[in-house]
Amino acid sequence: MLAFLGGTGPEGKGLALRLALAGEEVVIGSRDAARAQTAAEELAVLAPGTSITGADNLAAASQAESVFLTVPYEAQRPLLEQLSQVLADKVVINVIAPMVFQRGRGASALAVEAGSAAEEAQMLLPQSQVASAFQNVSAEELLDQSHTMEGDVVVCSDSPAAKELTSDLTRKIPELRPVDGGSLANAKYVEQITPLLVNINRIYKIHAGIKIVGL
């Protein structure tokens, strides 16, 4: 089972939907179990016959073998301090891109002392295997089943097992391709592509993603 903590937001819902459609059992997590259940019911309507449930973040993390972090960056530290025991020995896939929006300036990357949200998560979860991935996949397009995804998912991790699992999950979403982005120290570059894409989206009125060419 895969848990999506903070999975009531668009990115979490979109990834949960696509992976449920690929046959994965999915649980949406939220601080508020009722909100998680509402989100799960919405997704179940979009994808009849799939296994999508909702629970509070702790219950969702406890049930799952692997866990996606799709909370806003500000919520990462308190969430992981609360869940470090239950996440021990699990693969934790960090989708968070720390960003702020300022009127007239668009999106900017937030400075993170650890370098990246993913490295901070690994520090807070020393017994988990953290991978960084999926930051640059459009939530709107994930949620639109009629849309075939395109682009690459750069996967960074210091754990070969976490990198392999994350890459395998990427391949379950048709047309998405995992790219080995090396160690977790490279996650900061991938997280910082997100504000660039958000600003490009605003200029072109699109939902941009990235592809590594030459591969």
Add this chain to the structure above:
Amino acid sequence: MLAFLGGTGPEGKGLALRLALAGEEVVIGSRDAARAQTAAEELAVLAPGTSITGADNLAAASQAESVFLTVPYEAQRPLLEQLSQVLADKVVINVIAPMVFQRGRGASALAVEAGSAAEEAQMLLPQSQVASAFQNVSAEELLDQSHTMEGDVVVCSDSPAAKELTSDLTRKIPELRPVDGGSLANAKYVEQITPLLVNINRIYKIHAGIKIVGL
């Protein structure tokens, strides 16, 4: 005429070669005029019938209407302090991605107080129009005329004229596509893609570039 300051390195030579092949008059600049002339002669052999000359950086910058910065980041500040007068009212295209290489860790982005090399250049050249572009185009592939380029050049600038000129020059290199990356404040995200690509290159033994999908 286009000048390539620090154009004896692979990125400067590669861009100079491709733009000379596209019909642009090109001057290679270097601290050492003799080295610039040697590089120009090497390129002229690769591209007979084109206009490629060499000069010291000051003479190259003086002759040109538009100037590419292709020096290592460490050389940017002293170069621009020396040339700020001669570069006034010109378009300056910053190709620099501030990076360090560490044994066993690969490439990492250098922290730049101004945010990016391009923003630092604009601060040092208040009378010039600075654009940021071409950091993520492989020098090896630019220098290999048999290779058709692929990928996107994200162009950031606070000057609409500089952005337009840089985009027009991008289109002169077959198959490269300019993408409007918004203001110069976004240059840091583009510059930081370079160490990520360098590290991906090492993993896959390729010359990677990027493409914005969804455009």
